[in-house]
Amino acid sequence: MERVPVLKIGDILLVSIQLDMEDQTALQLQEDLADRIVATGCHGVIIDITALDIVDSFVGRMLSTIAAISKVLDAETVVVGMRPAVAITLVELGLSLNGIRTALNVERGMELIAASREETDDWAVDLDEADPGQAATST
Amino acid sequence: MTAGLGLGRPQTQAIVGDEDVVRVRQLVRTVAVAAKLSLVDQTKLVTAASELARNTLVYGGGGQVEVTTVDNGRRQGVRIVFTDSGPGIPDLELALTDGYTTGGGLGLGLSGARRLVDEFDIQTAVGQGTRITVTKWSR
Numbered sequence: 001m002e003r004v005p006v007l008k009i010g011d012i013l014l015v016s017i018q019l020d021m022e023d024q025t026a027l028q029l030q031e032d033l034a035d036r037i038v039a040t041g042c043h044g045v046i047i048d049i050t051a052l053d054i055v056d057s058f059v060g061r062m063l064s065t066i067a068a069i070s071k072v073l074d075a076e077t078v079v080v081g082m083r084p085a086v087a088i089t090l091v092e093l094g095l096s097l098n099g100i101r102t103a104l105n106v107e108r109g110m111e112l113i114a115a116s117r118e119e120t121d122d123w124a125v126d127l128d129e130a131d132p133g134q135a136a137t138s139t
Numbered sequence: 140m141t142a143g144l145g146l147g148r149p150q151t152q153a154i155v156g157d158e159d160v161v162r163v164r165q166l167v168r169t170v171a172v173a174a175k176l177s178l179v180d181q182t183k184l185v186t187a188a189s190e191l192a193r194n195t196l197v198y199g200g201g202g203q204v205e206v207t208t209v210d211n212g213r214r215q216g217v218r219i220v221f222t223d224s225g226p227g228i229p230d231l232e233l234a235l236t237d238g239y240t241t242g243g244g245l246g247l248g249l250s251g252a253r254r255l256v257d258e259f260d261i262q263t264a265v266g267q268g269t270r271i272t273v274t275k276w277s278r
């Protein structure tokens with residue numbers, strides 16, 4: 001089974017899915033991402049699906065689950081690069097990507113995460129500064 | 140062979156493991172391109188095939204798929220037949236309801252696949268197995 005790499009770029013984890021994933025690979029990615037969010041203290045996850053020529057119910061569920069797990073771990077997930085044909089097919093399949101934020105490309109995704117972190121910071125009075133989890137950033 | 144219907148040479152693929160679901164997607168894509176389906180129709184057919192191949196594996200206990208190009212004199216298309224000798228589906232109407240699942244899925248595979256193709260036929264018998272035939276025509 002192949003594994004999807006997770007890259008850390010600044011405060012963001014970037015996952016670019018480049019292969020037609022077996023179901024086990026998708027499940028493994030869910031676990032790997034949860035581990036990396038905790039290990040790095042990152043607050044944003046970008047999943048780039050530009051290379052995916054289909055999203056079926058299994059991968060759709062994986063994306064929703066990743067978004068939910070990230071939220072619990074105080075990170076925001078944005079799915080970027082969905083092809084038009086994939087979007088059309090998802091709607092007809094009946095899959096509503098619940099709780100998933102989307103953006104056109106990686107750059108827009110990063111802006112979205114930055115903007116929503118700023119909002120959170122305004123309200124949370126920089127509680128992040130006192131977060132011991134930040135100490136583990138040096139991976 | 141059905142009279143008045145041109146058939147290409149069928150290509151078969153066994154479905155016994157996760158990696159075979161990936162192979163089915165790739166095989167269907169190749170045949171859909173050869174039959175000159177539009178990109179959206181290719182995407183819909185490959186997505187439907189992915190759902191049905193996974194069901195064959197997970198619920199049918201494995202089986203096989205046969206992919207054929209068809210020609211009705213006016214249009215080209217792709218026909219896919221999924222066969223397993225699993226437990227069968229006791230209540231077909233229920234199984235075809237959006238959201239119905241016995242396996243903790245989203246319950247969208249069967250109903251969604253039906254929406255994504257032009258023709259959809261299920262033969263199933265409890266204790267004997269399931270055969271699902273789908274066809275997508277070029278526009």
Ligand SMILES: Nc1ncnc2c1ncn2[C@@H]1O[C@H](COP(=O)(O)OP(=O)(O)OP(=O)(O)O)[C@@H](O)[C@H]1O
Binds near residue numbers: 234240
């Ligand atoms: N080949 C099969 N043999 C026996 N039962 C099947 C087969 N295909 C589907 N079923 C039954 O029909 C139900 C509905 O299938 P469907 O694909 O719609 O949903 P799911 O596989 O449970 O979830 P999802 O596909 O959304 O992840 C299944 O839960 C299963 O009980």
Ligand SMILES: [Mg+2]
Binds near residue numbers: 247
């Ligand atoms: Mg299914």
